[in-house]
Amino acid sequence: MSESSIQVTCKDEIKAILDVIACMQNPEYENDYVEGEVSNSPENDKKIQALIAINSDRYSFGSLSRCPEISIQLPKRQDCFFAQNINDLLAKDFSQEKQPSCWYLQDKGLFFPDEVDQCGDQQVKNYLALIDLIDVLKSIADHTSTNSLIFLQGEKLEITIEYDVEDLTELSEVDEFKNHLSDKLHLEQRKAIFKKVLLDQLSRTQKKGRFKKLINQFDQIYDRYLENYKVYVSEFSVESVMDELHEKKIEFVSKFSDTLSNIQNQLLTIPVAVILIASQLQKTGLSLKNVAVLIAGLIFFGFMRMLVSNQRSILEYLHTELQHTREQFKKKYDDSLSNQLDKVFNDLECRYIKQKKLLKIVMKSIWFILVTVIIMFTIQSQDISLDSFIVWFTRLFDPCE
Numbered sequence: 285m286s287e288s289s290i291q292v293t294c295k296d297e298i299k300a301i302l303d304v305i306a307c308m309q310n311p312e313y314e315n316d317y318v319e320g321e322v323s324n325s326p327e328n329d330k331k332i333q334a335l336i337a338i339n340s341d342r343y344s345f346g347s348l349s350r351c352p353e354i355s356i357q358l359p360k361r362q363d364c365f366f367a368q369n370i371n372d373l374l375a376k377d378f379s380q381e382k383q384p385s386c387w388y389l390q391d392k393g394l395f396f397p398d399e400v401d402q403c404g405d406q407q408v409k410n411y412l413a414l415i416d417l418i419d420v421l422k423s424i425a426d427h428t429s430t431n432s433l434i435f436l437q438g439e440k441l442e443i444t445i446e447y448d449v450e451d452l453t454e455l456s457e458v459d460e461f462k463n464h465l466s467d468k469l470h471l472e473q474r475k476a477i478f479k480k481v482l483l484d485q486l487s488r489t490q491k492k493g494r495f496k497k498l499i500n501q502f503d504q505i506y507d508r509y510l511e512n513y514k515v516y517v518s519e520f521s522v523e524s525v526m527d528e529l530h531e532k533k534i535e536f537v538s539k540f541s542d543t544l545s546n547i548q549n550q551l552l553t554i555p556v557a558v559i560l561i562a563s564q565l566q567k568t569g570l571s572l573k574n575v576a577v578l579i580a581g582l583i584f585f586g587f588m589r590m591l592v593s594n595q596r597s598i599l600e601y602l603h604t605e606l607q608h609t610r611e612q613f614k615k616k617y618d619d620s621l622s623n624q625l626d627k628v629f630n631d632l633e634c635r636y637i638k639q640k641k642l643l644k645i646v647m648k649s650i651w652f653i654l655v656t657v658i659i660m661f662t663i664q665s666q667d668i669s670l671d672s673f674i675v676w677f678t679r680l681f682d683p684c685e
Contacts, residue, residue: 453499
């Protein structure tokens with residue numbers, strides 16, 4: 285092939301062939317050839333020479349004066365295809381699986397794919413839609429080879445791409461199917477669902493007739509695929525919501541527990557502090573030592589009260605966050621999950637109330653111990669017996685006195 289022929293496009297080659305065919309008297313088509321008699325004229329010779337210039341190896345003719353009958357081998361390649369009609373196109377196996385990169389349909393006078401918008405023929409549209417469907421099927425198939433698709437989904441399903449012009453039917457769902465599989469969400473599961481539907485629909489059909497059945501029943505297959513996918517999404521949604529809910533529950537339970545466990549070590553020091561303070565108080569009256577011990581005790585218990593109050597504030601903040609999360613879940617998901625949501629959040633409410641009561645008990649215990657220390661200080665500083673203090677204390681509340 286000459287250097288100039290490499291730069292020639294498929295359109296140039298086919299247009300040159302059409303120019304020569306136009307010069308033929310009663311052209312006849314047989315197999316991949318067109319034959320006809322061309323009258324000897326400078327204009328016709330110029331057209332023939334233009335075709336030879338495109339590819340001298342493929343197109344070589346003798347002198348018109350000696351042999352006016354010429355035969356042209358029409359290009360029927362993947363990169364360039366001359367088809368008299370759609371039947372001629374489908375006669376080549378590779379055209380059943382993938383449309384040529386450039387092809388000419390003689391009975392429509394159009395080049396494809398460049399002039400596809402100008403084609404109103406439904407049969408051609410059906411062919412192009414089928415080629416799109418085959419591309420989608422290839423993306424789903426586990427293995428592909430020439431005119432063959434293999435799907436593995438528990439079982440093996442092999443489909444041979446083989447069909448006739450009569451099988452070209454309108455495939456209105458192909459574009460929607462392509463868009464559905466372009467979404468990356470659950471993509472592998474979408475493919476698995478479609479393969480399962482194919483197995484159910486085609487496994488009992490003979491291998492040779494599977495692709496034709498797929499074409500003719502694609503609307504049913506696609507509808508079943510959508511129904512099965514909706515069921516999967518519904519089940520997946522409930523499962524994912526419950527997983528999210530479970531994670532939230534664990535998170536809040538942990539945070540609620542931390543309000544007490546974070547100060548557990550400090551709380552354990554209270555009994556030790558009480559014993560230490562009690563051991564340091566002496567019956568020496570209002571001595572500097574007793575006052576210092578009391579002040580130290582007051583500071584310690586003030587610190588403990590502040591610590592517990594801080595934890596109570598954190599607990600209230602967590603409760604507000606819990607209520608906000610509950611409202612978010614209710615807005616996000618429909619009423620079908622209301623029972624599951626209520627069960628989880630009601631349980632968390634109970635945990636909040638329990639934790640709140642525990643912190644109240646801790647706070648009351650701190651006040652009780654503080655009062656006890658003050659009483660001990662009073663007894664020791666005033667040098668009175670415990671019995672005398674109790675008698676004095678009870679008289680304060682005796683209505684008869």
